Amino acid sequence: MKKLYLIAFLFAVLAGAVIWSFIKKDTEAELQAQKQNEIKAELLVLADFKAWLVTQTATPDPFATRGFLSRPLLDSILSGLDGTKLKLPEAQDVTLTINTIRTDFRPGFPGLSIVATAERSGVTADVSTVARIEPVFDGSMLRLRVHVDSLVPKISWRFIDFTLGGLVRDLAQTKVVEAINNEDALGAVAIPLSHSQTFALPSTQVPFSTTGLNAAVTLPGFSGTITAQLTRIVAMPEGLYVYATLKTGAQ
Amino acid sequence: MLVASSVLAVSGQADDSPSTQLEAARAEVIKLIEGTRISDGDIAMSIPLAPVNAALATLNAAPEAQRTISLNSSGANGLFWKDDPTWCGSFAELGSPDGLRAAAVLSSFGLEIRDASSVVINVSAALSLQRADVHWHFRGRRVSGPFGIGNVCPPGGGVGGHIGGRGETSFTLRTLARLSQDASDGGFRYDLSLISPASIDMTLKIGFEHIGDLGIPQSFNVPQGVLLSGKIPLLFQTSGTVQLPDGTSKKYAVAIAAKSLGLTPVAVAGLWTGKVEFTPGS
Numbered sequence: 001m002k003k004l005y006l007i008a009f010l011f012a013v014l015a016g017a018v019i020w021s022f023i024k025k026d027t028e029a030e031l032q033a034q035k036q037n038e039i040k041a042e043l044l045v046l047a048d049f050k051a052w053l054v055t056q057t058a059t060p061d062p063f064a065t066r067g068f069l070s071r072p073l074l075d076s077i078l079s080g081l082d083g084t085k086l087k088l089p090e091a092q093d094v095t096l097t098i099n100t101i102r103t104d105f106r107p108g109f110p111g112l113s114i115v116a117t118a119e120r121s122g123v124t125a126d127v128s129t130v131a132r133i134e135p136v137f138d139g140s141m142l143r144l145r146v147h148v149d150s151l152v153p154k155i156s157w158r159f160i161d162f163t164l165g166g167l168v169r170d171l172a173q174t175k176v177v178e179a180i181n182n183e184d185a186l187g188a189v190a191i192p193l194s195h196s197q198t199f200a201l202p203s204t205q206v207p208f209s210t211t212g213l214n215a216a217v218t219l220p221g222f223s224g225t226i227t228a229q230l231t232r233i234v235a236m237p238e239g240l241y242v243y244a245t246l247k248t249g250a251q
Numbered sequence: 252m253l254v255a256s257s258v259l260a261v262s263g264q265a266d267d268s269p270s271t272q273l274e275a276a277r278a279e280v281i282k283l284i285e286g287t288r289i290s291d292g293d294i295a296m297s298i299p300l301a302p303v304n305a306a307l308a309t310l311n312a313a314p315e316a317q318r319t320i321s322l323n324s325s326g327a328n329g330l331f332w333k334d335d336p337t338w339c340g341s342f343a344e345l346g347s348p349d350g351l352r353a354a355a356v357l358s359s360f361g362l363e364i365r366d367a368s369s370v371v372i373n374v375s376a377a378l379s380l381q382r383a384d385v386h387w388h389f390r391g392r393r394v395s396g397p398f399g400i401g402n403v404c405p406p407g408g409g410v411g412g413h414i415g416g417r418g419e420t421s422f423t424l425r426t427l428a429r430l431s432q433d434a435s436d437g438g439f440r441y442d443l444s445l446i447s448p449a450s451i452d453m454t455l456k457i458g459f460e461h462i463g464d465l466g467i468p469q470s471f472n473v474p475q476g477v478l479l480s481g482k483i484p485l486l487f488q489t490s491g492t493v494q495l496p497d498g499t500s501k502k503y504a505v506a507i508a509a510k511s512l513g514l515t516p517v518a519v520a521g522l523w524t525g526k527v528e529f530t531p532g533s
Contacts, residue, residue, distance in 0.1 A: 036269060039269040039270060039273050040269065042273055043269065043272060043273055043276060046273070046276040046277065046279075046280055047276070049280050050276065050279055050280050050283065053280060053283040053284060054283065057283060062299055062301035062517075063299055063301050063302060064299060065296070065297060065298050065299060065486070066295075066296070066297050067294075067295065067296050067485065067486035067487055068289050068292075068294065068295035068296070069293070069294060069487065070289075070292065070293040070294070070525075072293065073293040073294065073505065073525050073527060076526075076527035077491075077493060077503055077527050078493075079527075080493035080495070080501045080503060080529060081493060081495065081496075084495050084496050084497070085496070085497075086496035086497065098496075106277065107277045107280045107281050107284075108277075108280050142487070184494070185496055186496055187493065187494050187495050187496050188493075188494045189491065189492075189493050189494070190491050190492045190493075190494060190500075191487050191488065191491045192487075192488040192490070192491055193486060193487060193488065194438075194484035194485060194486060194487075194488055195486065197483060197484060199481050201443075201478075201479050204478065207325075208471060208472050209328050210328070210469055210470060210471055210472070211328070211329065211330075211331065211467075211469065211470075212327065212328055212329060212330055212331035212332075212343075212344060212345055212467070212469075213324045213325075213326070213327060213328050213331075213345045213350075213351055214324065214325050214326045214327075214328045215322055215323060215324040215325060215351065215471075216322070216323055216325060217320060217321070217322050217471070218320065218321045218322075218323070219320055219478075220317060220318065220319065220320065222310075224306060226302060226483075228486060234284075236284065236288060238288060238289060238290055239289070241289075242486060242487070244486065246298075246299065246301075246302050248302045248305055248306060
């Protein structure tokens, strides 16, 4: 009788394991969480952007200058990253392929739309990526870094699909995203800036002749420097606005 | 009542959801930035005129020496004045090569928007002679001979010497700054030229002992045409690099074409279209 119970118990365990191993799992919950986190991040950025806009409207800077780059132009530049591959830092057995990377700007939020796939041990999965442009002023260079907030594979798998499960676990690691951002692993666009301009009106002599004399008029020289000090980068659906304030220095 | 509660519940849920909050926040910022957005170009730049006004204010406050145009003679060019019919060939000429020196002090620099692509800088100028060395030679007045016959000069070579002169005038100098869009790599070009006056008239007054004050009209041509050209570059340079994940980089260049230029009392704004090209093999 005891043997019968034991056999029944083992059978039940085995059946449960088999059933569990065939239950499909997916990343839908992670994808939902990714979406919610993206909204929260965007709300934070918008709150800061609104405060800045209110200040600009109330006390406009008469020395403010502004440059603009359109989304189509930025997309053309970003297309240089299309088709690139990288071994994910902290998950070297996963290869991420960036199929396309384009702007997905929303008011105040420099979002990026990345179509990517992850490959591990011959298994490939589409990856949902939340990313944005992170502007960095680097002396006379404006660097638009690709900053990743999260990577979530869009797949479903069963327990016995060890490779897929491993891929999901690898991408879900926070340290992978951190390492990508720390190492600038997804690339960047470097745009040189002309933020300082010197102009000079040299002292000029203009000879002339008139009744009774030859003479020359001497005009005083004047020179100065205008320097643009970048103050803010604003993304809007139509493109990227770069604000700066001008500092002048006459000599 | 049941229907009303359901509506409240639905609307309350909608108002609180992050998605709804996000839409509301987006609408708020769009409203604040509306009117300044760009939709019909790839590259745009606006530059305030405040720095120009500030520079003009600096000039207005600058020491006189820094806003003075000087005029110096370098030699004679014939005579200032000569008279044969009445004064027997009496004349006045520049007494020495550097015998005439004048200065025009500039003041009241001001900016005026002329049209959609040019501004005019108006400047008041007060011109005064600082030195005038005039060599004069006086041969006397022709007189009629006995019985009113003839018309003769006094005997002898006459007398002469050096004498000072004086003169002053004032005028408004107008300098045109014509703006255009640079066709090669963007930015604004400016060409500065004096547009008026075409000439400056001043009467050189010489006090002759024998014949009283002699006023010699002088006209100085003001140099016209472009005095200075320059360029204000785009904030963004039109070439750069894309840094790839493998550490290499691709070079790109933006071929641009001017689209529009606008000038308002507060700023100049330009719009360009652009096409990105990657350098092969970069």
